[in-house]
Amino acid sequence: MLNLFLMVVLGTLEGIGILLLIPLLHFAGIGEMSQTTLGISFSFGGFSKSISPELSLPVVLIIYMGLIVMQSGLQRYQSNLSVRIQQSLHSHLSIRIFQGLAYAKWPFLAAKKKSDLTTIFASELARVSGGTHFFFRLTATAILAVIQVLIAFLLSPLLTLLVIGGGLVFYVLTRNQVRQVKEMGVALSRNNRDLFFAISEHLNGIKEVKSCGLEELHITKFRELREAIANNFVCFNQLQSRTQMLYKVGAAAFISIFFYSMVSFFHTQAQEILIIIVIFARLWPKFASFQGGLQQVTMMLPAFLDVMDFERQCQKEKEIYLENPPPSPQGFQDRIEFKNVYYSYYPEQSIYAVKNLSFTILAGSTAALVGASGSGKSTVADLLTGMLIPQKGQVLIDGVPLNSINVHLWRRSIGYVPQDAFLFNASIRDNMLWAYPEAKTEDIWKALHLAAVGDFVAKLPEGLDTVVGDRGVRLSGGERQRIVLARALIKKPSFLILDEATSALDRENEKRIQKAIENLRGQLTILIIAHRFSTIRQADQMIVLDQGTTPVVRTNLS
Secondary structure, rough: HHHHHHHHHHHHHHHHHHHHHHHHHHOOOOOOOOOOOOOOOOOOHHHHHHOOOOOOOOHHHHHHHHHHHHHHHHHHHHHHHHHHHHHHHHHHHHHHHHHHOOOOEEEEEEOOHHHHHHHHHHHHHHHHHHHHHHHHHHHHHHHHHHHHHHHHHHHOOOHHHHHHHHHHHHHHHHHHHHHHHHHHHHHHHHHHHHHHHHHHHHHHOHHHHHHHHHHHHHHHHHHHHHHHHHHHHHHHHHHHHHHHHHHHHHHHHHHHHHHHHHHHHHOOOOHHHHHHHHHHHHHHHHHHHHHHHHHHHHHHHHHHHHHHHHHHHHHEOOOOOOOOOOOOOOOOOOOOEEEEEEEEHHHOOOOOOOOEEEEEEEEOEEEEEEOOOOOOHHHHHHHHOOOOOOOOOEEEEEEEEHOOHEEEHHHOOOEEEOOOOOOOOOEHHHHHHHHHOOOOOHHHHHHHOOOOHHHHHHHHOOHHHHHHHHHHHHHHHHHHHHHHHHHHOOOOOOEEEEOOOOOOOOHHHHHHHHHHHHHHOOOEEEEEEEOHHHHOOOEEEEEEEOOOOOOOOEEOOO
């Protein structure tokens, strides 16, 4: 509201500045201004006479300077305020979108391309922010134009109507360009998504690209997309410059016709011509500015719609969580049960990843889930963590359905070690603190030794402060896997899930992980998901999956 009020004040001050030209011309001795055949309904001469006894030229000049100083100061304040509002809106919208993304359900996120998500934050939100800036400018232009039209109408109704009519004519002539700009905005959003996808795919598979010598293929694809974006901006600029040229040519044509008519047919006095030119010079650029701002906002509109649509999708797919969860995570005391669980990634085709699945894991035991690739092991892990919700049947935690409890608290009680061990491009200490920010140095070392990687870290030149590189690239597969295991253990989970954690390791590193698991037996509940029987010899029970169907359960393996 303050920004809007300042726009009105600035428009009023600018209009008063135009009115002050009348006494200034009078005091300059240019002459009397009288009613003209152009239809100027305000008697300039009469107005000048009415104020001349009270005001002197220095006073009028001081008032004029005061108005300019006030207008400039308010304009600076309003400009800074607009930028603050724009950036606050950008920050608020970015945080809101990121929060929606963070709390969205896993199947929804898994169906999205990471590059599309990156595009929203790196490109589309920036376009929305830029469009917001132009929207403020568009609003300011409209307010200033309305105020100046009122003042101009007071001075010369006929000329004001003619200028407005000319502006409307040019708007009608250029309205097709608004449609073209919208199409450009849609194309730009599409090209940005494709460009980020190409970059993401290249970086994810950069080793394969180089090993196969396919760099030129990726460069060609990138070049095509980047040139398409460049052409989009060039076409938009050509459209804008054409609009500006039309308005400038139109202004020249209008002023030439008016000037010729006033001098040749109406014999208008010089001071009246000057006032008329000032009115025209003030109003006509407002039409051009409004048209340019409208094109900029229209260019941004597809990005804004994409961002809003994505937020609506995130809200629709939002997980249930507590705003102020209790400090301690929710674990389990007795058992985890699968009761006739069905889950399909393609429910419309009735192709089930797990079907009629039932088994029980007792608290404090070590269970093994084995089966061939594609038998549904990872689906079971996602069902256990609440990432997936069964379409039929139930996953029960101490007899309570998992989908009826706070899934975020449940996940905090779980230590999860995936097959593809992920580490942040930070130090070992920072990676450990990410999982448990309150951990002390001795807690970190204890977790590292439990995972059989403490001696390795101690020998590193920088110890805990060693930076592991992007995704832990500076470590071997076994070292990375054991640090991820330590990170899962540092928060003292009640349930540890090892999802194919040793499948990509050599025999020596597999033994180290097995030793770490043996050290943890009896301290917490462990589920080992594997396809090699050598990994799960020490388990209390083995659950054998066959194409996601009801498993064979073997107990007391040791």
